[in-house]
Amino acid sequence: MGRPGGLLLLPLLLSLPSGAGAGSCEPQASCEACVRSHPRCAWCEDPDFTRGGQAEATRCAPRDALERAGCPPRAVIDPRGSVWVLQDAELGAGGGQRGPTQLRPQSVQLRLRPGEEQSFQVRFRRAPGHPVDLYYLMDLSYSMKDDLENVRRLGSDLLAALRNVSSSVRIGFGSFVDKTVLPYVSTVPSKLRNPCPERQEPCDPPAAFRHVLSLTGDAAAFAARVSRQRISGNLDAPEGGFDAILQVAVCEERIGWRPVTRLLVFASDDTFHMAGDGKLGGIVLPSDTRCHLDAHGVYTRSHLYDYPSVGHLAQVLSAANIQPIFAVTGPTVPVYQELSRLIPKSVVGELREDSSNVVQLIADAYNSLSSTVELQHSPLPPGISLSYESHCGGPPGPPRPHGGICTGVLVNQEVTFTVRVRADACLSTPQRVGLRVLGFAEELSLELDTLCECSCTHHQPQVHLCHGGTLLCGVCRCPEGRRGRRCECEGVEEEGGCRPPNSTGPPCSGRGRCVCGACECPPGLSGSLCECDSGSCERHGGLPCGGPQRGECVCGTCRCRDGFGGSGCGCALGRESCVSGGRECSGHGSCVCGTCRCQPGYVGPLCAHCPSCRTPCQRLR
Template sequence: MAFVAFSLAIGFLLILGSSGNKETEHQPDNCKHTLSCSECIKSHPSCVWCSAKNFTQGGESEGSRCATRPELLQRGCDEEHMIDPQGLVDIVADAPLSDNADQDTITQLAPQKVHLKLRPGEKTKFQVRFKRAEGYPIDLYYLMDLSYSMKDDLENVKKLGSDIQQVLHKVTKSVQIGFGSFVDKTVLPYVNTVKSQLRNPCPSRTERCQPPFSYRHVLSLTSNLTLLQQRVSAENISGNLDSPEGGLDAILQAAVCTDHIGWRNVTRLLVFASDDVFHMAGDGKLAGIYIPTDGRCHLNENGEYVHSNMYDYPSVGHLAQILSATNIQPIFAVTSNVLPTYEGLCELIPKSAVGELKEDSSNVVNLISQAYNNLSSTVNLEHVNLPKGIHISYDSHCPDSTTEGQPQGLCSGVKINQMVDFDVTLWMDKKSCQDGMQSFQLRVLGFNEEINVNFEPLCDCKCSDEEVFSNHCNGGLGNYSCGICSCIDGYRGKHCECQQNKHDTDVNCITMGSLPCNGRGRCECGRCACNQNVRGEFCECDNASCERNEGQVCGGPSRGVCSCGSCKCNSNYTGSACGCSLDTSACKTPSGICSGSGKCECNKCVCDKGYFNKLCSECPGCQTLCQKHSGCAECKAFRTGPLRDNCTLSCAHVNVTMMKASESSGEDRDGWCQEKTEDTLITFHVTEDKGVVHILVQEKEENAFQTNNLIVGLVLGISLLGLLIIVLYRVTIELYDRQEYQRFVKERNKERWNDAQNPLYKSATTTVMNPNFIQE
């Protein structure tokens, strides 16, 4: 048992130690000992530079000008000389959001242009609004698998043009539809390269199929339904060898060949219809094709993908990037046998949808309608071209929910003309200071509008005290700016008072036989230039050696600062490490400080002997205030109880006042006591004043125990009566049922059925005798 207790104790100490370390890690680091204002403000958002002339004292390095605002204030730096650049959000363009698409300029995303000033490590936030405008135009490109297994689907697709346009006209007046088809790469092992099979890849020679091809753009986006039906009706089925198709090749070419397809800057939908899986990057090696796709358009004048056999299939990641860049939302209409594969593909491609296609594609119109509604009601806000060193997070305020700190903004179920808000938070690293003015874009997937965000790093100090060859710098041997001298070549020191070609002597930096500058700095020009957190003529004061509280020196700037090895606490803290708060709010209770059973030290209760918990309100074995004075309350008010024979002597310091129950019914009952006596309950309130106890006792109105007994007896009587009624009812029903059953049995025995054969009855079988059959 001793070993177990010891192990638990060690484990508890380790947990405390680790939690303490974690807490320390979350505390902001002290500002670094920097020698310039720009390095100071880049070190941490809480660091401030003091540019006051002659601010540093004897032995203090100029790097001590970099500190937190409370520390600099305590050291005597006024607000006028504090360099503390703050981030800024400037909304440059913010056009109102449109309600419908009938206007010349449709605005669904605001603001349109934002200018920011960012300080390294400081978070800056601005708001983005989005509202779906009614009637936003749609471009739909139908991309169909023409391998032989889709033969029956092609016949239905030839009739779909008007149906698709009719469905989309319910949400917008401007609809354009295009068409393209694909099979696979025209080399082994994807297609049969025998000449006869290349001419007619159909399984039966009596059936005509068009030669196989990779991808062919048939019709650019148009609102002419007659032309659409003519061009699609002229298409014929083709064929290939293996099951996977070249669909990813076709999607990529349809996405990047903007001029051939005729994409407008509107909602772009690409419907991909197939009944099989797809080839992806790496599969081309089966045919000796190893060059990765370059992501460019390779369609000839006839709309054919001419370099299909040169480039490998695209990877899913490359395809997702292309679709996102071109703002195209794919809808995968596939049969049930490959539905799980395309559901997995949708998880990798943003703003995509998948639906189950019937074997003959008869439900494709409803599938497109449902997929479009799902895509258009989902709002994805994302960033594009985000520079290195810039970090971003989104808080999404949706109609039914709110999410915070996500890598992208996302709201689902957004209706037309319903506005959603996003809070965009930015912060930057120090390395972004080297690049000057930068920009990136925010956009909602599926829409062509963008927010242009320009940001300017705040990495340099703009001080108003600049002097070239200042007299403050030893008569013009340096430039003065932000409170310090930048010496010309050959000179150094706070005021450029030392020549670098002359050796310094350490004699003036040594005291009492110690090391130069006590080993806490370096000797420059016969003076000590102390290290960080050290000051004094000989660096004798260490401002980092004070006691720590909660992982910080002197409890942190909000509690006190370290001055030459000892803590100087702020007005509301005390103690050697400023860890003791003079506030008493955490000790207050309705019964007084620490329930009257302790004293408040450092805003925590120190309980009297026997009492414990946070407010000293528990004491096993101790009498409570109610128990302590209940005897005197009873004997003086009602002349009953254990003290009734000795009440005057035992309760000489107690004053009792009677009051009616009606007079106290509306008062606050907190602090009132109820104690059980021989035959009743007494209610009273106790206060103490300078050793005299005042008890306010409520008069008895009735014997509580008699009342309780009467109520209990009444409840039991009603319960027994109800139980008796239920038993009588059940017995009556049982007797009646038995009587009816006996009568039924008697009547059943009297029944007599007619056994005569029905003259209309005919047997289900017929027997025919062979007249030539001779039976032995």
């Protein structure tokens, strides 16, 4: 995936090599394996980099180590990830049906090297007057009889209340009772037609869900359609509301949902059936998550599919970007509060026995939901992880793996999230991940690709250097029948030069590979027969020969760099740190490995103090 032309990397975007210190860079057999193994690993593609029996795997090392070993900087392959902003419209711009822009940026492209972390910032500003769609889903079991009378007068009051905070509001209506099979409702034909306790009282047949009115801004239409609704009835106390919620979420076209803030008011005075309860009626098939409304808006498959589980319901509501408001009576509030903890961006309000406070309850719930800004992502490809740091006006919160959250956000207040993205595996194809603030339709498109290939300049077929082979990232790939670092050998392998004279032991001490009569040693071994172990030298500071800055291990013996000495190159030969005022160790000691070794009685880094030299009494005490 190439870089988009004409777009600049914003200064606020950061590249953080998180995890680079975890583990270390180990030699690898190819450039691709090298860049995938560790974010600090680089590859030298200079054809002349390996000499004297060195394995090609030694081309893989940290950049600074390769350059110290003689690899020209232009020949170092060390791909780095990048962050590019593709679309970044100003906050507050736009409008129309979707409302003003609240999320910025809108599109970002990331190229990730495995093990390396990239980060960018997302800004959200809560805009006033954001459009709202509200669907009122009501329990019409017989115990809700007095509530229905108040809901019939709800339309104009509810629209008026929401128009105080939104520029565009639409409302719809639906009802539910339960599945129309035993033991949930009576299947006696007369009871199916009229389930009310008093046969003279007119009641509607029970239904798992009946869609009555699609979303509209016409309060009169809402009042007219709801006024024609009649109460219904069932046998058991828990209701079939989960079936109804799922159909409201998946039947987007029939309900009339717009890409705006979506609210679902669920009004009931009892608890709910959930997955597994369908077995009581011989129903075992899990919900297929499809819309099954007939021409009259009735859910026709309730006798075939079990109730959805809480997890299934949470997933469907989140995918549809619907925020539930559970308006329930006092005794059931604790149950729905537990349910709300499992369903993202939901809230519970206590409904009076006759639903007379429902308008104020919805207005309060809307304000509570709108003031909570929660940034989350869609499902991630394997090997990709995200974390969020929330900046809500105070000190940033700790990183969270599943989303960022700010509460109590006011209208026109801006909050920021730092999103960190990491790839621990290579993607086979570019992937897309969506980021959005729950309850809002806007989405940030995150385009992800991984850097797992090497763009080498030395990739030429049939070059003279490789005697007819292919030069790939500085390494000759030999044709059939040829061997050697430059494919210079042909015919049967000769192993005579890979053993000591008159020896029948394994070639190259059993630790290397015999190529064209010479030993090719793995990393860490050297010598004409791979007999030398570079890790067997004396150590200083835990490293052989004090590490690459002080010396190197050559066949068991330290070869120290200038300025260092000693058996393990642990001795700094410079005397500058021992001299002050032209005197070495103040004349009371000698400089050993860059440190003063003081005479008896003298102390300090330059042997300048002698606490016991002040008086004869102190000296002879």
